[in-house]
Amino acid sequence: MTLRFEDLNKHLNSLEIGQEMFQLIKELYPICRSMTGNGIRDTLHLIQRHVSLDIHEVPSGTNVFDWTVPKEWNIRDAYIKDEKGEKIVDFKKSNLHVVSYSVPVNKKMSLTELKQHIFTLPDHPDWIPYRTAYYEESWGFCLAHKQLLELTDGEYEVYIDSSLNNGHLTYGEYYIRGDEMDEVLISCHTCHPSLCNDNLSGIALTTFLAKYLSHLSLRYSYRFLFIPATIGSITWLCLNEPLVSRIKHGLVVACVGDSGNITYKKSRQGSAEIDGAISHVLQHSQSSYSIIDFYPYGYDDRQYCSPAFNLPIGCLMRTQHGHFPEYHTSEDNLEFVKIPCLADSFTKCLSALYIIENNKRYINLNPKCEPQLGKRGLYHSMGIPRQDMDAQIALLWVLNLSDGKHNLLDIAEKSGLSFYPIQKATDSLLRCNLLKEA
Numbered sequence: 001m002t003l004r005f006e007d008l009n010k011h012l013n014s015l016e017i018g019q020e021m022f023q024l025i026k027e028l029y030p031i032c033r034s035m036t037g038n039g040i041r042d043t044l045h046l047i048q049r050h051v052s053l054d055i056h057e058v059p060s061g062t063n064v065f066d067w068t069v070p071k072e073w074n075i076r077d078a079y080i081k082d083e084k085g086e087k088i089v090d091f092k093k094s095n096l097h098v099v100s101y102s103v104p105v106n107k108k109m110s111l112t113e114l115k116q117h118i119f120t121l122p123d124h125p126d127w128i129p130y131r132t133a134y135y136e137e138s139w140g141f142c143l144a145h146k147q148l149l150e151l152t153d154g155e156y157e158v159y160i161d162s163s164l165n166n167g168h169l170t171y172g173e174y175y176i177r178g179d180e181m182d183e184v185l186i187s188c189h190t191c192h193p194s195l196c197n198d199n200l201s202g203i204a205l206t207t208f209l210a211k212y213l214s215h216l217s218l219r220y221s222y223r224f225l226f227i228p229a230t231i232g233s234i235t236w237l238c239l240n241e242p243l244v245s246r247i248k249h250g251l252v253v254a255c256v257g258d259s260g261n262i263t264y265k266k267s268r269q270g271s272a273e274i275d276g277a278i279s280h281v282l283q284h285s286q287s288s289y290s291i292i293d294f295y296p297y298g299y300d301d302r303q304y305c306s307p308a309f310n311l312p313i314g315c316l317m318r319t320q321h322g323h324f325p326e327y328h329t330s331e332d333n334l335e336f337v338k339i340p341c342l343a344d345s346f347t348k349c350l351s352a353l354y355i356i357e358n359n360k361r362y363i364n365l366n367p368k369c370e371p372q373l374g375k376r377g378l379y380h381s382m383g384i385p386r387q388d389m390d391a392q393i394a395l396l397w398v399l400n401l402s403d404g405k406h407n408l409l410d411i412a413e414k415s416g417l418s419f420y421p422i423q424k425a426t427d428s429l430l431r432c433n434l435l436k437e438a
């Protein structure tokens, strides 16, 4: 099967895909993920039910550019008990309660001492924050501010059964071989615990995109990375440097399930083909959106777009990270992500890849004045339905700009038409031998 819009419309039930994405999010939600450890392995094993990704293990201590692969963190249990021996905070009820990478603790302490290790959100007294202590050996608990205010003086038993040992950094990789060795890279971060939009939504979109594309015949090869943020992309880039030059287009996918509008953060290059393709899809969609320039913080695009690599990789989100109050809190839960929004993000992503797949340059084989379209069955008199009118005008645009310099997306942009009629016109002209691929 070739990847075509017709096929997308005919065979793609986007709402069904949205439901499947949500189902995967629901399965992954309870798992305590972190930068390393069994949570990531369990996550990748669940994804393997959909796509047969490879799981890579990189030993702690491996030097990757200016960084070192950290020790592996695992946690089995954690709680705070009050003087009566009652568990007032329980990791088993929410894995957000423990600061990620907390070292083991088993001691009794006063409320004053305990408070130095407690994080809350006074502005949202019912919510539990998400905190990490990746590169410092410390420990902490996160709880609702309301609960902190209710704690009375006394002795508390604090217990964290975790381990921080030499082990591995774990990541998942799925590769689809296309006709060309040139690649499209799709990357998502897998290191957050029970948080849905950031980034189980991105994991679900990447998984189902991989699953969907694996059934199609493709021009480009595709590589899907399921990696812990920052150290994961640094590690992958360092260990796979010879492959990097193959990457011609790419997307980092995060926060794609909330009900906000799509935000697209452009690649550092700013006018890469992927930037044009996503902009085009958004311009011709019926919904509001925003497109923002690259800036050097955020997700793994900051590594892919570091100056030595400067890859044509943008970041697809709905509401930007940090711009929604639920960000990095217990409210980024299963209610916060919406099936139609997951489906919409999926469809827009796929539409942009459709453009990338089909965006070629052609040469007009009859460039001396316009060819006579009527004798080839391509001319319709005026006064025809709008859609046919667009098709007619698309033929003229493709003929005029198929000079080997403009690709189909350039032609679509110049004509103000969407990519699809331009591509359809190209197909008709190819069938009549009026065009050839440049």
Ligand code: ZN
Pocket: 192, 198, 321, 328
């Ligand atoms: Zn995050």
